[in-house]
Amino acid sequence: MSDETATMAAPAVGRAALHTPTRGRAARWYERLIELGLAGCGMTSIVVTIGIVVILAHESKDFFAHVGLGEFLGSTKWTPIIGDHHSYGVWPLLSATLTTAAIALAVAIPLGLLAAIYLSEYAAPRTRKIIKPALELLAGVPTIVFGYFAITTLTPALRDYIPGLSGGNLLSAGLMMGVMIVPLVASLSEDAIYAVPQSLREAAAGLGGGAFEAIRKVIVPSAWSGIAAAITLAASRAIGETMIVAIAAGNEARFGFDPRQPGQTATAYIVDISKGETPHGSVAYQTIFAVAAMLFVMTLIMNVISHRLSRRLRAAARA
Amino acid sequence: MKITVKGLRASFGDHEVVKGIDLAIPSRQITAIIGPSGCGKSTFLRCLNRMHELVPGASRAGQVLLDDTDVYADDVDPVLVRRWVGMVFQKPNPFPSMSIKDNVVAGLRLTHRYDRKDAPGVIERALRQAALWDEVKDKLNDPGTSLSGGQQQRLCIARALAVNPDVILLDEPCSALDPIATARIEELLLEIRRDYTMVIVTHNMGQAQRVAEHTAFFLQGELVEFDTTAALFGQPRDSRTADYIAGRFG
Ligand SMILES: Nc1ncnc2c1ncn2[C@@H]1O[C@H](COP(=O)(O)OP(=O)(O)OP(=O)(O)O)[C@@H](O)[C@H]1O
Ligand SMILES: [Mg+2]
Numbered sequence: 001m002s003d004e005t006a007t008m009a010a011p012a013v014g015r016a017a018l019h020t021p022t023r024g025r026a027a028r029w030y031e032r033l034i035e036l037g038l039a040g041c042g043m044t045s046i047v048v049t050i051g052i053v054v055i056l057a058h059e060s061k062d063f064f065a066h067v068g069l070g071e072f073l074g075s076t077k078w079t080p081i082i083g084d085h086h087s088y089g090v091w092p093l094l095s096a097t098l099t100t101a102a103i104a105l106a107v108a109i110p111l112g113l114l115a116a117i118y119l120s121e122y123a124a125p126r127t128r129k130i131i132k133p134a135l136e137l138l139a140g141v142p143t144i145v146f147g148y149f150a151i152t153t154l155t156p157a158l159r160d161y162i163p164g165l166s167g168g169n170l171l172s173a174g175l176m177m178g179v180m181i182v183p184l185v186a187s188l189s190e191d192a193i194y195a196v197p198q199s200l201r202e203a204a205a206g207l208g209g210g211a212f213e214a215i216r217k218v219i220v221p222s223a224w225s226g227i228a229a230a231i232t233l234a235a236s237r238a239i240g241e242t243m244i245v246a247i248a249a250g251n252e253a254r255f256g257f258d259p260r261q262p263g264q265t266a267t268a269y270i271v272d273i274s275k276g277e278t279p280h281g282s283v284a285y286q287t288i289f290a291v292a293a294m295l296f297v298m299t300l301i302m303n304v305i306s307h308r309l310s311r312r313l314r315a316a317a318r319a
Numbered sequence: 320m321k322i323t324v325k326g327l328r329a330s331f332g333d334h335e336v337v338k339g340i341d342l343a344i345p346s347r348q349i350t351a352i353i354g355p356s357g358c359g360k361s362t363f364l365r366c367l368n369r370m371h372e373l374v375p376g377a378s379r380a381g382q383v384l385l386d387d388t389d390v391y392a393d394d395v396d397p398v399l400v401r402r403w404v405g406m407v408f409q410k411p412n413p414f415p416s417m418s419i420k421d422n423v424v425a426g427l428r429l430t431h432r433y434d435r436k437d438a439p440g441v442i443e444r445a446l447r448q449a450a451l452w453d454e455v456k457d458k459l460n461d462p463g464t465s466l467s468g469g470q471q472q473r474l475c476i477a478r479a480l481a482v483n484p485d486v487i488l489l490d491e492p493c494s495a496l497d498p499i500a501t502a503r504i505e506e507l508l509l510e511i512r513r514d515y516t517m518v519i520v521t522h523n524m525g526q527a528q529r530v531a532e533h534t535a536f537f538l539q540g541e542l543v544e545f546d547t548t549a550a551l552f553g554q555p556r557d558s559r560t561a562d563y564i565a566g567r568f569g
Binding site (some may be wrong): 070177197198199202203204205206208209213214217218221222224 | 404
């Protein structure tokens with residue numbers, strides 16, 4: 001209805017058109033309604049986030065009252081259920097989380113960055129049109145598929161080359177996670193590289209720089225804050241990834257950074273304990289929230305860094 | 320003659336914009352190219368250092384001799400041509416990821432000729448030549464993009480000079496600048512003109528007359544007239560030249 005009034009009002013030139021009575025209250029209410037609806041959608045995610053923070057804080061408060069931050073961060077033994085004496089040192093979970101994330105990034109950063117460079121600087125428009133959606137399709141594969149692939153195919157294959165690789169191990173899980181993250185790094189880095197002004201490419205060419213030198217010394221550095229944002233986002237994805245590590249990493253909470261050994265990441269621990277029959281309100285139950293709070297803080301830090309960097313990128317692009 | 324152009328044609332797709340140009344550009348002088356918008360000045364200029372071919376779909380025919388070498392010969396590497404024939408663009412384009420001093424030596428870095436020991440000397444010499452040294456000598460580590468537009472353009476000139484080219488192509492280097500910044504650049508061009516061969520595209524008749532020994536007038540992809548600047552502006556032989564410099568079209 002507002003469309004109709006708009007087209008009717010359009011030909012009328014002059015101030016009077018602005019006061020057309022039909023385009024008064026009804027249309028304004030309509031727009032106000034849409035605005036409110038959209039604001040509501042936006043609020044939902046904020047409300048949910050706040051809810052999560054409150055629950056995490058509340059439940060882990062009880063945990064830390066019982067265990068203490070000193071033991072949580074100071075001990076390398078994590079036996080919240082097993083045995084008579086329970087230990088709550090988070091380091092076994094942290095070491096597995098960091099090891100798998102580091103392996104994943106060691107795969108995803110170079111591959112993703114090189115793919116991005118290829119797509120934006122070398123690929124013909126037709127190739128680009130095929131490869132980019134294919135890459136994004138890879139990003140849509142459910143992670144449980146990667147997890148099963150890691151344990152049924154990758155680990156057996158790697159065992160031929162790496163003696164002492166145990167059945168569930170950090171290496172396969174990390175590598176698979178890396179493959180999973182490649183599209184994220186590639187896609188975001190490609191956007192950043194693509195946004196580098198053509199005039200800089202011309203300047204580099206005009207100075208007698210070869211294509212690869214220009215990419216290395218001018219184009220990638222110019223896109224750096226965008227690429228760094230992609231990398232930090234990838235890191236928080238790696239830290240938070242659950243399914244692959246829960247399936248392929250072995251699920252043994254042992255402290256150590258040897259990728260051939262099994263391990264249990266923070267996320268995998270949460271899955272593990274959540275499916276058991278841990279009594280509500282017990283310390284073991286509260287560990288879920290303490291570990292989740294730690295994960296939340298880690299990814300929050302990563303996201304803040306990523307956000308800062310992309311803001312700097314936008315500021316630089318405007319300059 | 321530094322550059323000899325013979326029967327040069329250039330197109331974007333099947334749209335021919337440079338239609339058979341012969342021109343001899345003298346050594347260690349400034350040659351201006353004037354003409355109405357869209358007549359192919361930039362395209363012509365970009366054929367001289369093989370930048371034209373970087374545009375997808377672009378093509379070219381005819382010869383460009385640098386000294387006596389055909390820059391389009393099969394065994395010539397276009398990247399090497401651009402080391403001898405540098406370019407300054409219409410919009411100042413310092414590298415935003417680099418400091419002032421890194422911008423100056425960017426060309427050396429890009430071509431593997433950077434030497435840490437020589438760098439300070441190269442930087443100072445290029446910045447002095449570009450009449451920028453006094454303004455930036457205390458902040459060489461600031462980002463290149465922190466300078467004013469005119470300073471940025473002089474930085475780009477310093478960057479082009481630092482790689483020691485034979486020829487410098489300038490495509491409307493002052494069109495984004497105010498009159499004072501423009502005057503400074505003209506001054507600097509006059510100062511260095513005995514050391515380099517320069518070709519400058521300009522829409523500013525005054526600028527052509529102030530800096531250039533020779534001027535070429537282009538119209539719709541053709542060379543209408545080429546002469547000493549004094550003669551071209553004083554007694555144009557072609558009526559179209561006369562009309563253009565009198566401001567009757569374009
Ligand atoms: N990248 C391009 N792709 C397709 N056509 C182009 C391209 N660049 C220029 N042209 C066309 O080529 C013709 C000549 O352009 P050119 O830039 O050489 O003109 P010019 O004389 O430099 O103009 P100006 O004074 O406005 O800079 C114009 O018709 C223009 O539309
Ligand atoms: Mg032009």
